[in-house]
Amino acid sequence: MTMTGLVVIAISGVTALSVQREQNTFHQEWxxxxxxLLDTLEVVARDPLYDLEADVLSQLISALAQNHPLLTSGHIYDSDGRIIADLHRQGPVYATQSSPLxxxxxxxxxxxxxWQSQQLVAGRAIIAGxxxxxxxxIGLSTAPLQQKVARVRNQGIVIALIAGGLGASIAVVLSRSITTPLQALVVATRKIAQGDLNQQVPIQSHDELAVLAQSFNEMTSRLQQTLSLLQAHKDELEQRVQERTQALSEAIQHLQQTQTQLVQSEKMSSLGQLVAGVAHEINNPASFIHxxxxxASTYIQDLLDIITLYQRHYPNPPAGLQEAIDAVDLAFIQSxxxxxxxxxxxxxDRINEIVRSLRTFSRLEEGDFKPADIHDGIDSTLMILKHRLKMATGNGIQVVKHYAPLDPIDCRLGQLNQVFMNILxxxxxxxxxxEAAPSSPSQQPPTIEIRTRSLSPDWIAIHIFNNGPSIDTEIHSKLFDPFFTTKSVGQGTGLGLSISYQIVTEHHRGRLYCHSKANWGTEFILELPTHHPDETMPDLAAADR
Structure with a gap:
């Protein structure tokens, strides 16, 4: 069938070339x-056109049409391009508008x-000097061309049909001896290409096609064995690559986390040193003043007592002194x-309180566990954040503290201050x-509630609650993951809660929880041992929560 198609295509090509040749010859002839015709019309129309004799021009073009039956249109134009004679109109034509042609x-x-679909339009300018x-x-009909093309095309179709019939007959004969085995080989090859390596070509003769089929079957068997071996090696290699990739990914993530935590720790250490230095510099002059x-109060009170006693013994001072007393309003000064x-x-006292808070907060660089009052750490952090608590919302954020009587605990208070800072x-x-959300604001004033309590003689708990928006359930489990943040780019690194979790759980062997519900708020709970975490202490699971 392929040979038949080639013959038909070849005859079709020859027919197309013949049609094209006829068209080119006809075009040139036309x-x-x-x-x-234009030469004739130009010669006879030059003088009447010079004198604009429209009647004569109309008769000329009508006479030209009678002698040339293939003439389909004819026009004569004046110097402005307006039609003054038309083949299809009797008498002169006085057009008011110029013709584009x-x-x-x-x-x-x-x-x-x-060249148009039904005619060839030809024209030229008439020039005198x-x-x-x-x-x-003029327009000449192309009907003769179409008749020639149809005749050539019909001849080609007849020849193609005859050749196609002969080719089909030959193809049927050949397919019985050659094409059928080859077709079976092609079908088996396509199935193998699709992944079916179990294909075998049946051998039904002893000629060259049988040898080809035998070689094909042997090749298929070897290919199946080779692909099985390659698949095994591929699976093993993918497993190794996956393991190495996982290990490398974990190592890179751990390196990034460690690097960022080191930078964060260095920042907090520098902050602690800066705060300690500022507290020291403020404390020196503040101590003098305090x-x-x-x-000064004692001395001034003594002076005021002497003035009062003087006024009692000398109620009528000299005129000059009385004027000075009235000028300075001594009575107002005394009160x-x-x-x-x-x-x-x-x-x-306020300055001293701020200095004490700064000193407490500046204990970030202390690496040893020391007994410390956890309430001092919370209060110092609140003191550092006092400006934000006042300016965060329109009326500020209300801080409610419920401190239970707790003994000092063994801890690194500087690190816990960092935890308090991140959560607050x-x-x-x-x-x-x-407060800035476009939806209706909460009826409750913005509030942060801090509560401490003793869970057992060896454990304490710190609850930090806010009545802000709740945390979505789908991100609740990711809160303490490194680099996870819901804030926009540039406003958060996603390490605050991760570092806090590490400080509480790894450095202090404590626990850090988060509870959040809609229309209620969010609460973080820190559970810390009261003694050094390296010491033997009972599990918190046995304590009353």
Missing amino acids: KERASL GQRLINSEPTVFI EQRLGAVS GNLTY DLPKLLQSMQVGS TNAIDALQDQ
């Missing part, structure tokens, strides 16, 4: 005929040929000066986001 012909030098008098155009305020000293004392900062961010 162009020459159109040029002769007429304008094109007037502005063209050579003869213009335009350097003056363009107008233009003429220590001298007591003496306001103790209040001024009292406010200075309050400010000095996240709580402030959550409450601030809730």
